[in-house]
Amino acid sequence: MRKVISAKLHGITATGAVLNYHGSITLDPDHCDEACILPLEFVEIWNKASGSRINTYVIYGERGSRCCVLNGAAARTCQVGDELIICSSVYVEKHQIADIKPRVLTFNPDNSIRERMFYDAEYREDGTMTFAVREGPSSGNPWKATSQADR
Numbered sequence: 655m656r657k658v659i660s661a662k663l664h665g666i667t668a669t670g671a672v673l674n675y676h677g678s679i680t681l682d683p684d685h686c687d688e689a690c691i692l693p694l695e696f697v698e699i700w701n702k703a704s705g706s707r708i709n710t711y712v713i714y715g716e717r718g719s720r721c722c723v724l725n726g727a728a729a730r731t732c733q734v735g736d737e738l739i740i741c742s743s744v745y746v747e748k749h750q751i752a753d754i755k756p757r758v759l760t761f762n763p764d765n766s767i768r769e770r771m772f773y774d775a776e777y778r779e780d781g782t783m784t785f786a787v788r789e790g791p792s793s794g795n796p797w798k799a800t801s802q803a804d805r
Contacts, residue, residue, distance in 0.1 A: 655745040659773065661689040662758045663722075663740040665702070667765050668732045670723035677726035679740070680715040688770065689757045691742050698743070699728070703736040720765035751783070752776050758787075 663685060670680075679699060681691070691697065691712055698709045710728050715721040722740075724732050732738065746754065752775050760769040774786045 656748060656751070657743050657745055658751060658754065659741055659756045660744040660754060661691050661742045661756055663689055663691075663738075664758055664760045665737050665768075666722045666740060666759075666761045667763055668724060668734055668736045668738055669721050669765065670734060671729035671732055672723060672725045673729040675725035675729070677728065678711050678713045679728060680713050680721055680723040680725060681740070682720050682722075682765070683714040683717045685720070685759060685765075685767070686712065686714065688767070689742075689759050691740075695742055698741045699724070699731070700739040700741070701732050701736050702739065704732065706731040722765060 663681075666685070679697065686692070693712055693714050695712050696709055697712055698707065700707050708728055708731050710724075710726075713725075715723065722738065744754070756773045758769075758771040758773065759767050760771070762768045770790055772788055772790075774788050776784050778784060
C-alpha cells in the first residue's frame with residue numbers, strides 16, 4: 655500500500671484560531687464538497703508562513719462562509735491570515751494510483767476559489783507512469799472503486 659494525495663486545498667487563508675475548543679479544523683462545506691473532503695476525515699495542514707506541519711480532522715462550518723478555523727492545539731500553529739495547505743490522503747495499491755484523480759483547489763486571499771485542478775497519473779504501455787496537472791474538475795469520480803459515501 656502507498657499513501658497518496660486524494661485532495662488538496664492550496665493557499666487557503668486561516669480565518670480563525672480557537673484555542674478553547676476540542677480540536678480539529680473547521681472548513682466551509684462548499685470547499686470540502688468540491689475537493690471531496692469529508693467531515694471527520696483526517697488531513698495534514700502545512701503552514702506556508704511558519705513551516706509548521708500538523709494533522710487533525712475536519713469538521714464542517716457554515717456553508718458559504720469560506721471559513722478555515724484551526725481549533726484546540728492546532729490554533730497554536732497559525733495566525734489569522736496565514737496561508738495554509740490542507741491535504742487529505744488515501745492508501746492504495748500501486749496499480750490503483752492511476753484510478754484516483756486528486757482534486758486541487760487554489761484560493762484568493764478572501765478564500766474564494768481561484769483555480770480548480772486535478773492531478774492525473776497514468777500508466778504507459780511500458781509500465782512507466784506519466785503525471786500532469788490539469789485544469790478544471792476531473793472528468794469522473796476520483797474514487798472509481800468506491801462511492802463517495804464509502805470513501
